[in-house]
Amino acid sequence: MSMKRLLHGIGWFFLVLMTAFATAALFYSTVEPAALRISLTVLCPTSILAAFLGRRYILAPASLATIFIIFWGWYLTDPPRNDRDWAGEYALPANATLNGRVAHIEHVRNFTYRTTEDYTPHYYDADYNLDDLSSLDLVTSYWAGETIAHVFLSFGFKDGRHLALSIETRRQKTFAYSAIAGFFHHYETFYVAADERDLIGVRTDIRKERVYLYTLTLSPQARERLLLSYLAEIHRLTLQPAWYNTLTDNCTTGILTRAQAKWRYRLDWRVLLSGYTASLAYDLGLLQTHGLSFPALKQASRLYRPANAVPGNSFSKDIRTKTIP
Incomplete structure (x- = not known):
């Protein structure tokens, strides 16, 4: 080949x-109204195709360059925002001060869910003494196969709160x-600070997902640094506000960023x-294993709830009676 x-x-x-990329970015953008977004989505590849078909003419390369300059100029300066019409569970962000x-x-989320779409919003403010930080758990929740899971953390305190x-x-209501859509500028990043009755309970009792709870073996100093990093963010x-990205800035990479993990990890x-994140944590010696192989630990760490269970005041204690003592 020459x-x-x-x-x-x-x-x-x-x-x-x-x-x-440009066509998908426009289609999944937050440009409003919807008619304008769809029009731009159609116009972009049409303009590129027209410029390409006219490539024999001297202005064609300049036309292609102009189209991509305009696109990247918009995309790279498209700002994330906090003032959109958000879906209910993302309407009120938490805030943290030290x-x-x-x-x-502020605004620890504790919704009461009847179904995934029918819930009563509730928030509370709470103080957490860093000297009382006593445990850290890794939670993985699967809704389909084994490949992808939602991964998050739960910090435990001496008084039994988590x-x-x-x-x-x-996500916006629209x-x-x-x-x-998560690969493009469609979602802002949202840090949910929640009661376990909300964040874990909706997955175990309402969505009926497969949820696993593992105890992390970080030192007290490392646990505190990680919590402080979360609170600062x-x-x-x-x-x-910041854009969410499914590939580079998601639920799992965000944890590693907060933990200042090395790039090879x-x-x-x-x-x-992300469905295999707990396996990585096991291999790195970050999980309390009780001498078990990872498959056995995973099986023992699954949270099983009674039929028709609802998250009550003892939810955090109840789910931990289902894991290895």
């Missing part, structure tokens, strides 16, 4: 790739959830395929 043909093929590849050794969390912290997509997002395939 160098000219090779370069020609590479050029084709990047043109198709850029066209596909007064000495006491963390004050603060569950989950990195999620902040749009249904889409995994593909929760506060920062109230002032400076962030790029591990078990992070990209």
